[in-house]
Amino acid sequence: MARLSxxxxxxxxxxxxxxxxxxxxxxxxxxxxxxxxxxxSGAFGSWYAFTSTxxxxxxxxxxxxxGIAIAFRGGALNIGAxxxxxxxxxxxxxxxxxxxxxxxxxxxxxxxxxxxxxxxLWVALPVWLKLRFGVIEVISTLLLVFVAELLVSLMVLGPxxxxxxxxxxxxxxxxxxxxxxxxxxxxxxxxxxALALGATLWFVFSRTxxxxxxxxxxxxxxxxxxxxxxxxxxVGAAALFLSGAMAGLAGGVEVSGVSYALYPNxxxxxxxxxxxxxxxxxxxxxxxxxxxxxxxxxxxxxxxxQRDAGxxxxxxxxxxxVIIIVALLATAxxxxxxxxxxxxxxxxxxxxxx
Amino acid sequence: MGLSxxxxxxxxxxxxxxxxxxxxxxxxxxxxxxxxxxxxxTGEIHALLGENGAGKSTLMxxxxxxxxxxxxxxxxxxxxxxxxxxxxxxxxxxxxxxQHFTSVPALTVAENIALAAGWAVVxxxxxDRTRRLSERLGLxxxxxxxxxxxSVALKQRLEIVKALAGDARILLLDEPTAVLAPAEAExxxxxxxxxTEAGGSAVLITHKLDExxxxxxxxxxxxxxxxTYAGTVAGQTVESLTAAMIGPESNRSSSFTTVHAGAxxxxxxxxLIRLQALELSRESGYGIAIRPAALIVGSGEIVGIAAVEGNxxxxxxxxxxxxxxxxxxxxxxxxxxxxIPEDRTSEGLIxxxxxxxxxxxxxxxxxPWTRRGWIRWGEARARTADLLQEFxxxxxxxxxxxxxLSGGNQQKLIVARELSxxxxxxxxxxxxxxxxxxxxxxxxxxxxSAAAAGAxxxxxxxxxxxxxxxxERVIVVARGVISEVSPQASRATIGAMMLGGDG
Numbered sequence: 001m002a003r004l005s006x007x008x009x010x011x012x013x014x015x016x017x018x019x020x021x022x023x024x025x026x027x028x029x030x031x032x033x034x035x036x037x038x039x040x041s042g043a044f045g046s047w048y049a050f051t052s053t054x055x056x057x058x059x060x061x062x063x064x065x066x067g068i069a070i071a072f073r074g075g076a077l078n079i080g081a082x083x084x085x086x087x088x089x090x091x092x093x094x095x096x097x098x099x100x101x102x103x104x105x106x107x108x109x110x111x112x113x114x115x116x117x118x119x120x121l122w123v124a125l126p127v128w129l130k131l132r133f134g135v136i137e138v139i140s141t142l143l144l145v146f147v148a149e150l151l152v153s154l155m156v157l158g159p160x161x162x163x164x165x166x167x168x169x170x171x172x173x174x175x176x177x178x179x180x181x182x183x184x185x186x187x188x189x190x191x192x193x194a195l196a197l198g199a200t201l202w203f204v205f206s207r208t209x210x211x212x213x214x215x216x217x218x219x220x221x222x223x224x225x226x227x228x229x230x231x232x233x234x235v236g237a238a239a240l241f242l243s244g245a246m247a248g249l250a251g252g253v254e255v256s257g258v259s260y261a262l263y264p265n266x267x268x269x270x271x272x273x274x275x276x277x278x279x280x281x282x283x284x285x286x287x288x289x290x291x292x293x294x295x296x297x298x299x300x301x302x303x304x305x306q307r308d309a310g311x312x313x314x315x316x317x318x319x320x321x322v323i324i325i326v327a328l329l330a331t332a333x334x335x336x337x338x339x340x341x342x343x344x345x346x347x348x349x350x351x352x353x354x
Numbered sequence: 355m356g357l358s359x360x361x362x363x364x365x366x367x368x369x370x371x372x373x374x375x376x377x378x379x380x381x382x383x384x385x386x387x388x389x390x391x392x393x394x395x396t397g398e399i400h401a402l403l404g405e406n407g408a409g410k411s412t413l414m415x416x417x418x419x420x421x422x423x424x425x426x427x428x429x430x431x432x433x434x435x436x437x438x439x440x441x442x443x444x445x446x447x448x449x450x451x452x453q454h455f456t457s458v459p460a461l462t463v464a465e466n467i468a469l470a471a472g473w474a475v476v477x478x479x480x481x482d483r484t485r486r487l488s489e490r491l492g493l494x495x496x497x498x499x500x501x502x503x504x505s506v507a508l509k510q511r512l513e514i515v516k517a518l519a520g521d522a523r524i525l526l527l528d529e530p531t532a533v534l535a536p537a538e539a540e541x542x543x544x545x546x547x548x549x550t551e552a553g554g555s556a557v558l559i560t561h562k563l564d565e566x567x568x569x570x571x572x573x574x575x576x577x578x579x580x581x582t583y584a585g586t587v588a589g590q591t592v593e594s595l596t597a598a599m600i601g602p603e604s605n606r607s608s609s610f611t612t613v614h615a616g617a618x619x620x621x622x623x624x625x626l627i628r629l630q631a632l633e634l635s636r637e638s639g640y641g642i643a644i645r646p647a648a649l650i651v652g653s654g655e656i657v658g659i660a661a662v663e664g665n666x667x668x669x670x671x672x673x674x675x676x677x678x679x680x681x682x683x684x685x686x687x688x689x690x691x692x693x694i695p696e697d698r699t700s701e702g703l704i705x706x707x708x709x710x711x712x713x714x715x716x717x718x719x720x721x722p723w724t725r726r727g728w729i730r731w732g733e734a735r736a737r738t739a740d741l742l743q744e745f746x747x748x749x750x751x752x753x754x755x756x757x758x759l760s761g762g763n764q765q766k767l768i769v770a771r772e773l774s775x776x777x778x779x780x781x782x783x784x785x786x787x788x789x790x791x792x793x794x795x796x797x798x799x800x801x802x803s804a805a806a807a808g809a810x811x812x813x814x815x816x817x818x819x820x821x822x823x824x825x826e827r828v829i830v831v832a833r834g835v836i837s838e839v840s841p842q843a844s845r846a847t848i849g850a851m852m853l854g855g856d857g
Binding site: 206207208209210212215216219220222223224225226227228230295 | 676677701719729
């Protein structure tokens with residue numbers, strides 16, 4: 001029941017988003033039909049389009065989205081995955097440029113591990129601030145996004161700048177550090193990694209004590225502590241670390257599988273879009289894979305729409321924005337700003353005791 | 355016992371400033387007030403006494419417009435008034451100090467007062483106005499200090515200044531000294547006295563009999579929503595007031611059946627809980643909850659803790675249950691321990707989860723369906739379905755969300771879960787709070803049979819009746835001191851001990 005209505009919400013969100021996009025295009029004097037047609041064919045029009053643009057773009061969204069699902073389930077609001085993504089990309093590039101001599105599997109694996117580790121390090125400060133001083137992670141993780149972006153700029157103008165010292169980007173990483181491509185497309189093995197991690201998390205969430213513990217802490221930290229004897233803080237910290245690792249890994253996969261180099265604006269906001277991906281999926285791993293592909297399709301189709309119908313690609317953000325708003329509506333806690341209404345409903349006879 | 359409404363002496367010539375007449379109030383199935391009268395006169399401190407649930411707070415909430423009475427009149431200076439909101443109450447000159455702090459921690463003292471009194475927020479003016487007010491009241495406060503940074507005593511002072519800011523002539527104080535150290539409490543009572551000497555009138559809700567006897571002019575005692583005594587304090591004693599509060603022992607209408615285990619206790623009891631020189635801090639970190647104490651509870655024993663809220667029983671129970679780990683002294687508790695926490699929906703279970711998940715939450719990795727961190731939900735669900743049947747829990751099934759259950763069934767689920775781990779020790783806080791008689795006695799029966807099967811039960815109830823009905827042995831915790839109650843002790847003796855007397 002609950003799952004069905006969630007699916008209905010998701011479909012409604014997409015349809016509504018596309019409808020708003022079409023209406024907006026018409027209102028601004030574009031022809032909506034060819035634009036939407038270009039959007040579709042850019043995303044799903046051919047096997048090549050589907051694998052090499054849609055799925056390629058979905059990989060970081062799925063990886064980060066899975067991490068967000070871990071964090072949000074545990075009640076830790078990691079908003080700064082974009083920063084952790086960049087931290088991962090920096091570490092991946094740095095390691096990749098230093099492992100050229102190694103055999104390919106070793107090189108790729110060390111690149112990805114370094115990326116995940118960098119993501120963990122990037123949330124370490126927010127975790128410490130939260131545990132030590134109660135600083136809310138929403139703020140601290142978000143602010144570290146800007147730090148990470150500046151760090152990328154610093155790197156590509158300094159220690160990681162390409163040999164010619166002209167462009168603000170790194171050298172291309174050696175072949176040994178690149179993820180293998182799948183069957184003549186531009187889709188890389190990172191997609192399989194994302195699927196495998198999604199499946200693993202599905203098991204962890206549904207079958208393991210840790211996955212259950214995570215959800216209990218997210219829904220009722222007091223009860224988890226008192227009745228479940230669970231260390232809520234520890235679980236919350238682990239959730240943040242893991243989500244940081246996933247976002248860092250996504251950064252490494254992007255460098256190792258798509259860009260083969262580090263440069264600013266490597267991510268078109270994957271870290272933020274992934275939050276919508278995870279929320280729309282109801283924090284369910286299988287859902288994250290599906291919504292990740294959906295958002296990948298939107299971004300892939302946006303390029304085609306600009307090319308073939310002359311509609312600016314950013315128009316697609318209208319669709320994403322509508323979907324995010326509907327997803328938030330579907331998952332919003334009931335009640336107003338203070339939550340007072342919720343409390344009143346829960347305790348109808350609060351003033352009974354003398 | 356021999357108490358009648360006595361004449362009111364000299365004060366009877368003073369006209370009543372505020373009257374509540376024939377107040378009835380029902381909450382669901384609970385008759386909170388049953389025709390209660392209350393008369394407040396100019397210049398007096400009037401104590402309002404009663405057990406938990408006797409209706410004291412409800413009566414004052416009606417006076418302050420927080421709760422509407424079903425029937426009955428409110429009169430001010432003889433004129434019938436309708437007080438529909440706290441705002442109206444303030445306009446009529448009634449101020450209230452609540453049991454819990456109501457200041458906004460992030461705002462300054464001056465801003466909090468402005469908020470309560472409806473002053474315009476003009477920073478410099480506000481500071482001066484606050485300073486003048488607090489000096490006039492004899493309650494100095496730093497206007498620029500953030501409320502959250504004040505000590506407990508100063509927070510309480512701020513509450514009083516807030517209540518009096520709107521030129522209140524009537525002050526309602528709901529257990530104002532409960533959170534204060536003795537010296538601070540005396541200071542507070544002096545302030546209230548100064549207020550009444552200046553022509554104000556104050557109602558003091560309290561549990562502390564010595565406070566009534568030393569500070570109040572008159573006292574109204576409530577029991578089960580009705581007035582059992584109203585009159586001067588002069589001539590009253592701790593014993594007479596306790597009797598008015600808890601009623602004569604013989605014809606008391608008890609909602610609990612007393613069934614003492616018929617089987618003779620095993621002669622060599624195994625000691626399952628052992629405390630030696632145990633010392634505990636308050637959960638809030640402020641002050642001492644339990645002073646060095648010793649206690650032994652053996653197999654098959656049901657020990658009830660009689661105590662007034664905030665005297666350290668909560669910390670004691672939670673330490674025994676293993677939920678408080680910072681302690682000094684020795685504490686040995688046989689495992690496994692079952693714990694039934696006070697607050698069902700925030701501590702006992704997670705309303706958003708289903709019944710199976712809530713059972714799994716409590717049993718954790720000890721449950722038979724978990725192995726090396728994996729959970730076999732099918733097994734957990736089957737076991738939960740068994741528990742629902744075994745404990746007579748009304749629910750659509752093990753997949754029902756806990757939020758969909760009634761309070762009684764939620765509590766039964768918690769008890770079922772905790773007893774299903776075959777505990778050696780059972781710790782319970784108010785195990786039947788808010789439940790009807792049937793549900794409550796079902797839970798009592800479960801606890802009794804667990805004890806009969808060899809468990810040690812240690813529980814607290816804020817309802818003395820429940821303690822006396824369920825426990826075979828009663829201990830009192832008052833101001834952090836644990837004392838044993840002799841089996842012959844009367845209800846009045848226990849009441850006096852709970853209030854810090856020597857019994």
